[in-house]
Amino acid sequence: MTLIVMLAVGTVVTELIEQAVTCNSATTAALYVDSIIAPILPDLTTTEQLDDSVERANVSKS
Incomplete structure (x- = not known):
């Protein structure tokens, strides 16, 4: 009986x-895609x- 309850x-969980x-x-x-x-x-x-500025901005965020 106890084993059945434990399994359930x-x-x-x-x-x-x-x-x-x-x-x-x-x-x-979703947060990653959004931000x-x-x-x-x-x-x-x-x-x-x-653009280079966009690429640099994204590298600095990482």
Whole structure:
């Protein structure tokens, strides 16, 4: 009986941890895209290569 309860609790806790990690990873990726990549996109619609100032700004943010 105790083993069954332990397995059930372990399964629930594992699922909660997986959901939290997935959510945090998605939030981090969205923040990265919003803060680093999104400001560059308007420059890429008009040219194929970024200006030197944009490239230097992105290197210094890293």
